[in-house]
Amino acid sequence: MKPLPFLLDSAPASDSAPGAAAPTAPSSTPATRNPRRPAVIVPVLHTDAELLALGCREAADSGLVDVIEWRVDPLVADTLDPAGGGVDAVAEAIRELAPHATAAGLPVLATLRTAAEGGEAELSDAAYAEVVAGLAAALTDANAAAGASVPIAIDVEIARDSAQDVIGVLRTVGVPVVASRHNFSDTERVADMRETLNEMRAAGAAVVKIAMMPTTAPDVADLLRATAEADADLDCPVLGISMGELGRTSRILGADFGSCATFAQMGTASAPGQIAAGELAVILDRLYA
Numbered sequence: 001m002k003p004l005p006f007l008l009d010s011a012p013a014s015d016s017a018p019g020a021a022a023p024t025a026p027s028s029t030p031a032t033r034n035p036r037r038p039a040v041i042v043p044v045l046h047t048d049a050e051l052l053a054l055g056c057r058e059a060a061d062s063g064l065v066d067v068i069e070w071r072v073d074p075l076v077a078d079t080l081d082p083a084g085g086g087v088d089a090v091a092e093a094i095r096e097l098a099p100h101a102t103a104a105g106l107p108v109l110a111t112l113r114t115a116a117e118g119g120e121a122e123l124s125d126a127a128y129a130e131v132v133a134g135l136a137a138a139l140t141d142a143n144a145a146a147g148a149s150v151p152i153a154i155d156v157e158i159a160r161d162s163a164q165d166v167i168g169v170l171r172t173v174g175v176p177v178v179a180s181r182h183n184f185s186d187t188e189r190v191a192d193m194r195e196t197l198n199e200m201r202a203a204g205a206a207v208v209k210i211a212m213m214p215t216t217a218p219d220v221a222d223l224l225r226a227t228a229e230a231d232a233d234l235d236c237p238v239l240g241i242s243m244g245e246l247g248r249t250s251r252i253l254g255a256d257f258g259s260c261a262t263f264a265q266m267g268t269a270s271a272p273g274q275i276a277a278g279e280l281a282v283i284l285d286r287l288y289a
């Protein structure tokens, strides 16, 4: 298992002034104190600035969380005009909210999860590319305005036609990409999952991630096998998730199979099978002490 490249103590060098975003920003997190432990990522889905800031603050204060996943698709869905316009309004809304996502000082993985992959936003490839690039700029600017260097990363869905270009743009501005593929109906063949992970790495992703829905226990085993084999072969961190209750082994013991992180819930789950962060922390502390 290789660590996520955007944990607190692995922040890429930045030109911005040193210092944390907030006086009470954490200086370490569970996975940075214990590299054997997978990083715990908690999604926050609020579209309201105060609630977003509060959700991130609660995650930071809990001491249980390594990374906030700022899910912007509810905001995008609320802001986009159904006729297909409104990308400028979305960019503006994201700019307003970005400082609230970084204010607690935890690393932020920003994700625009589209309807095709279990999220709320429906948008064209061109709009997707524009919004995702805007996310990176908004978070970078939020850091600069606060004189902070909160690590940031952006999720890119590899199935989008624009994925390769988007990854290229994000690499140019030095923002690590987590490439994603979700399948909510079944678990693909091990060879196909491996191919997807290879393709993500070849496209320039810093972290490669698959999330599959199992219908049988062997499906969970297949997901773990693909994760372990990719971790052995690829020179980047791999994240493998088997969703739903059946897939819980992957969320608890995924690190034993090379998975670098696990998504847990505080409040609202963002995918089926997520375990409460507090309960997961007790288990991870015992397993990886």
Ligand SMILES: O=C1C[C@@](O)(C(=O)O)C[C@@H](O)[C@@H]1O
Binding pocket: 043, 069, 071, 111, 113, 155, 180, 182, 209, 211, 241, 243, 263, 264, 270, 271, 272, 274
């Ligand atoms: O990619 C993922 C993983 C996830 O789908 C899960 O199964 O925990 C949750 C999403 O919020 C995130 O973007």
